[in-house]
Amino acid sequence: MNYRNVITAELQNGQSVLMSKVSVDAKIYSKNGKKPVYTSIKSDMQIAPNSHLTYPVSLNGTSMKAGDYTLKMKVTATANKQVKKWTFTKDFTIKSKQARDLNKSDVDVKANTNNSNWLYILIGAALLIIIIILIVVIILQRKKNSNQ
Known part of the structure; x- marks a missing residue:
């Protein structure tokens, strides 16, 4: 949905009345x-x-991960000034190919992946600079001590 990974559930109002104050609590x-x-x-x-x-x-x-899942959903709504409540449970499976294809098209997954790679590169470069500085300081200390 909008180039982002989501898991969707279809809720249907089969009555000829407006359902208002609809609250949904969905857990996967x-x-x-x-x-x-x-x-x-x-x-x-x-x-x-x-x-x-x-x-x-x-x-x-x-990232979307392949596997077997269970959706548990609680819905509360008001219709004709009466509060109605429903609970749903649905098992579903996400296949490996489906997860891989959806992750390739998700703009947020791509953004998170690129940011973490740059973070690792930056940390590695900082560590390398610190090690070089330490080596230079140790060499200068030894030269100073040998000259005395």
């Missing part, structure tokens, strides 16, 4: 995992009558 777990890998909480949304909402769970610039 690794299969049999206890701690969520990705989370998304949004509120104050609306779903038009007889329509659906594609709800995105953003990966926030992290």
Whole structure:
């Protein structure tokens, strides 16, 4: 979605009434995992009558990883002045090729990858300069001591 990796869930309002004050709490777990890998909480949304909402769970610039996952979602909405609540659980799989292709097109993953490479290069260069300075100082100390 917009050149960024997301996992989407389709919410459908099959009634001829506006769903307002829609709140969604979505958590994605690794299969049999206890701690969520990705989370998304949004509120104050609306779903038009007889329509659906594609709800995105953003990966926030992290690489999509292949594997088996479980989506657990809680939805609360108001329709005709009555509060309605739903819970959903859905298992799904992300295949290796699919993850690789999506990671190549995600602008945030590319930006994070490039930034980390430059960070490693910068740290390496700084360490190299420090080592050279230490060697020069040690050589100068030894020459000074041998001349005395």
